[in-house]
Amino acid sequence: xxxxxQADMRAVALSILGHGPDAEDAVQxxxxxxxxxxxxxxxxxxxxxxxRAIVRNVCRMHLRAxxxxxxxxxxxxxxxxxxxxxxxxxxxxxxxxxxxxxxDELSPRLRLVTMLRYFTQVTAYEHIAEVxxxxxxxxxxxxxxxRAKLSQALLATASLAHDDVAAQETRRRRxxxxxxxxxxxxxxxxxxxxxxxxxxxxTTVKGETTPGFGWLLGAMNRDLEAGVQQRLGDLVVGxxxxxxxxxxxxxxxxxFHCPPTVVWVxxxxxxxxxxxxxxxxRPAGNSAR
Numbered sequence: 001x002x003x004x005x006q007a008d009m010r011a012v013a014l015s016i017l018g019h020g021p022d023a024e025d026a027v028q029x030x031x032x033x034x035x036x037x038x039x040x041x042x043x044x045x046x047x048x049x050x051x052r053a054i055v056r057n058v059c060r061m062h063l064r065a066x067x068x069x070x071x072x073x074x075x076x077x078x079x080x081x082x083x084x085x086x087x088x089x090x091x092x093x094x095x096x097x098x099x100x101x102x103x104d105e106l107s108p109r110l111r112l113v114t115m116l117r118y119f120t121q122v123t124a125y126e127h128i129a130e131v132x133x134x135x136x137x138x139x140x141x142x143x144x145x146x147r148a149k150l151s152q153a154l155l156a157t158a159s160l161a162h163d164d165v166a167a168q169e170t171r172r173r174r175x176x177x178x179x180x181x182x183x184x185x186x187x188x189x190x191x192x193x194x195x196x197x198x199x200x201x202x203t204t205v206k207g208e209t210t211p212g213f214g215w216l217l218g219a220m221n222r223d224l225e226a227g228v229q230q231r232l233g234d235l236v237v238g239x240x241x242x243x244x245x246x247x248x249x250x251x252x253x254x255x256f257h258c259p260p261t262v263v264w265v266x267x268x269x270x271x272x273x274x275x276x277x278x279x280x281x282r283p284a285g286n287s288a289r
């Protein structure tokens with residue numbers, strides 16, 4: 001499907017951005033957006049115009065960014081749909097497994113920037129750079145490489161059967177929810193002991209790295225004393241990293257005590273968390289391109 005329409009998509013990008021790497025990047029980014037939203041497309045005959053519209057939006061976002069203007073979200077481009085039937089649900093799961101199989105084919109350094117940029121709220125290049133410990137320019141370079149390699153991997157594996165990632169997601173979500181519940185019940189230290197490697201390191205939102213989980217234990221206790229709770233929102237599972245996007249529930253009398261969200265980027269080693277990087281995501285309008 002993608003191979004059949006890539007020529008038209010590239011033509012749209014070239015007409016807006018001209019010849020060069022920006023046009024190729026726009027096509028690759030549009031492919032990823034289309035894969036995430038393909039389940040919303042009701043009319044197969046509308047596929048070509050839908051894909052070209054996505055490319056146009058990505059190109060416009062690029063032009064706005066180069067003019068130092070706020071980047072707007074890509075338009076939804078589809079009409080509201082009814083609840084999917086079982087066949088549609090099955091197809092969505094197959095598509096999800098296909099995408100995550102292709103992601104796992106990326107190298108760890110390319111996989112991490114891709115997960116952060118496209119599947120979490122940590123979309124600002126500066127924050128991705130902080131999480132990965134690399135310059136912003138390297139983030140851009142790795143994303144460009146990842147988009148190209150991911151497009152190739154998706155096309156190469158489209159006809160294959162892929163492992164079901166739902167079981168792993170369910171297990172990791174249960175683990176995250178149990179860990180956060182333990183904070184409110186007074187057993188957070190025990191839960192962190194089960195979750196983490198003895199050599200775990202915590203990197204705070206200020207970029208300070210401390211050995212052990214003592215700092216995290218103290219920070220959580222201070223938040224609880226102030227009436228702030230963490231509740232798991234979205235969760236993203238990769239081969240060697242699990243990302244928790246936690247809502248921070250502030251007390252009614254102090255609604256701005258904490259930012260609305262904290263992201264835990266959990267780096268794994270031998271199945272246990274070896275390093276945790278905490279990030280407060282920047283609002284989408286402030287993301288750097």
